[in-house]
Structures are given as C-alpha cells and as structure tokens.
Amino acid sequence: MTPPGTIAIETRGLTRNFRRFTAVDEVSFQVERGEVFGLLGANGAGKTTTIRMLTGLLRPSRGEAWVVGVPVHSSPEKVKRQLGYMSQRFSLYEDLTVGENLTFFGGVYGLPGSEIRQRKEELLDLFDLDGLADRITSSLPTGHRQRLALASALIHKPQLLFLDEPTGGIDPRSGRCRYDRHGDHPLHG
Ligand SMILES: Nc1ncnc2c1ncn2[C@@H]1O[C@H](COP(=O)(O)OP(=O)(O)OP(=O)(O)O)[C@@H](O)[C@H]1O
Ligand SMILES: [Mg+2]
Structure with missing residues (x-):
C-alpha cells in the first residue's frame, strides 16, 4: 500500500461517452508523485479526452478520478490552479507577444504582478527565449512556440504538468541541457 499523499493521480473506471460513442472506457490507473507517466495509444484512442477529464475541463460520464488529492469528478474547479496543461491544439495567443502570453497565463492562474515579472524572467532564461519577449508569437518558429x-x-x-503531444518541433537535446545547467527540472522547482 502506498501511503496517502504520495499519489498524484488515481482513476477508477473513468469513462466518457459522446452520445452513444464511448471515447474512454473504464480506465483505472495510478500515478505516484515524482513519476513520469505516459499515455500511449493510436489516434482517437482517448488520450486527450482522458487528460481533459483529469484537468477538470470535461465531466466524466462515469467513474472517479483524484488528481493531487482533489476529486475531479465532483470538484473540477478545485484542481485547476494545481495543474499545468499544455494542450494538443490551443496553447498560446498567436497575436500577443511572447511576454504578453506569459503575463496572460500568470494572470489566469492568479499570480500577483511582481511574481509574474519574476517568473517571466526565469522562464525566458530557462527555455532559451531571452530577448524574444517583444516578438509576436505567430512569428516564432515552431520549436520556440512549443517552448513558450x-x-x-x-x-x-x-504540482503536476499534463503534456498532450508536446514534442512536435521541439529540440529535446537543447531542452535537457538547459535543465542540467540549472541543476533542476522545472517540475521540481
Ligand atoms: N467533443 C467530442 N465530441 C464527440 N466526439 C469526440 C469529442 N472529443 C473526442 N471525441 C472522439 O473521441 C475519440 C477519442 O478522441 P481523443 O481526442 O481523446 O483521442 P486521442 O487519443 O487524443 O487521439 P490523437 O492521438 O489523435 O490526439 C475520437 O474518436 C474522437 O473523435
Ligand atoms: Mg489527442
């Protein structure tokens, strides 16, 4: 038995129907804190639908899911500030600058202005986006956009980061080098 508090995600019989079509069928799994967990499946297998339920964006039709201790099947709003979510389709406002996107998302998560300014500097440095704060997001190459x-x-x-197919165009080697140089990973910061 794993003691309570060490579990990041637990689902039991998680199911989502769209009318008569079952997109996610009785999914049960457990992820411990600190674990990197991957959902693998063919196109249409239900990965994004599962993530949308776990992030509180979509109500399950049946079943239960606890994410960082929050029962998302009954209290989806309570979990959102604990989570980061890089979605498969939408993640950035293309007509805002790099800096404005970061400020916007900081505001969405309720950070005060001073903290947003500090986090912006840290993240631009960590993701090798220094000097790009005033660039319009749509003008960035794909890899830079993904890093942003x-x-x-x-x-x-x-506490927990969901990445839905984030690797298109990103350069894993440069990303890893940056984490090593800083001596930590952004998830454990
Ligand atoms: N809002 C919706 N309404 C109706 N059907 C949906 C909806 N969202 C997803 N589906 C269907 O549910 C199934 C699972 O879709 P989902 O996007 O979760 O798959 P996926 O594993 O993320 O696929 P991909 O690898 O292509 O991203 C698909 O058949 C999809 O068409
Ligand atoms: Mg998907």
Whole structure:
C-alpha cells in the first residue's frame, strides 16, 4: 500500500461517452508523485479526452478520478490552479507577444504582478527565449512556440504538468541541457 499523499493521480473506471460513442472506457490507473507517466495509444484512442477529464475541463460520464488529492469528478474547479496543461491544439495567443502570453497565463492562474515579472524572467532564461519577449508569437518558429507554450504552462509552478503531444518541433537535446545547467527540472522547482 502506498501511503496517502504520495499519489498524484488515481482513476477508477473513468469513462466518457459522446452520445452513444464511448471515447474512454473504464480506465483505472495510478500515478505516484515524482513519476513520469505516459499515455500511449493510436489516434482517437482517448488520450486527450482522458487528460481533459483529469484537468477538470470535461465531466466524466462515469467513474472517479483524484488528481493531487482533489476529486475531479465532483470538484473540477478545485484542481485547476494545481495543474499545468499544455494542450494538443490551443496553447498560446498567436497575436500577443511572447511576454504578453506569459503575463496572460500568470494572470489566469492568479499570480500577483511582481511574481509574474519574476517568473517571466526565469522562464525566458530557462527555455532559451531571452530577448524574444517583444516578438509576436505567430512569428516564432515552431520549436520556440512549443517552448513558450511549455513555459506558460509552468508559470504558476504547478504540482503536476499534463503534456498532450508536446514534442512536435521541439529540440529535446537543447531542452535537457538547459535543465542540467540549472541543476533542476522545472517540475521540481
Ligand atoms: N467533443 C467530442 N465530441 C464527440 N466526439 C469526440 C469529442 N472529443 C473526442 N471525441 C472522439 O473521441 C475519440 C477519442 O478522441 P481523443 O481526442 O481523446 O483521442 P486521442 O487519443 O487524443 O487521439 P490523437 O492521438 O489523435 O490526439 C475520437 O474518436 C474522437 O473523435
Ligand atoms: Mg489527442
């Protein structure tokens, strides 16, 4: 038995129907804190739908899910500030600058202005986006955009980060080098 508090995610029989179609069918799993957990499946397997339920964006049809101790099946609003979510489709406002996107997401998560300014500096540095704060997001190459999306998802230092197919265009080697140089990973900061 794992003691309470060490479990990041637990689902029991999590199910989502869209009319008569079952997109997620009785999914049960457990993820411990500190664990990196991957959902693998073919296109349409139900990965994004599962993540949307775990992040409180979509109500399960049946079943239960606890995320960082919060029962998201009954209290989806309570979990949102604890989580970062880099979604598969939408993650950034294309017509805002890099800096404005970070400020916007800091505001969404309720950070005070002083903390937003500090986190912006840290994240621009960590993700090698220094000097790009005033660039319009739509003008960035894909890899930079993905890094900015990741930075935006981490601005409030979430306990748990959901990444839905985040690797398109990103350079894993440069990302890893940056974490090593700083001696920590953004998730454990
Ligand atoms: N809002 C919705 N209304 C109706 N059907 C939906 C809705 N959202 C998802 N589906 C359907 O549910 C199934 C699972 O979709 P989902 O996006 O969760 O899959 P996925 O595993 O993330 O796929 P991909 O690898 O393509 O991202 C698909 O058949 C999809 O068409
Ligand atoms: Mg998906």
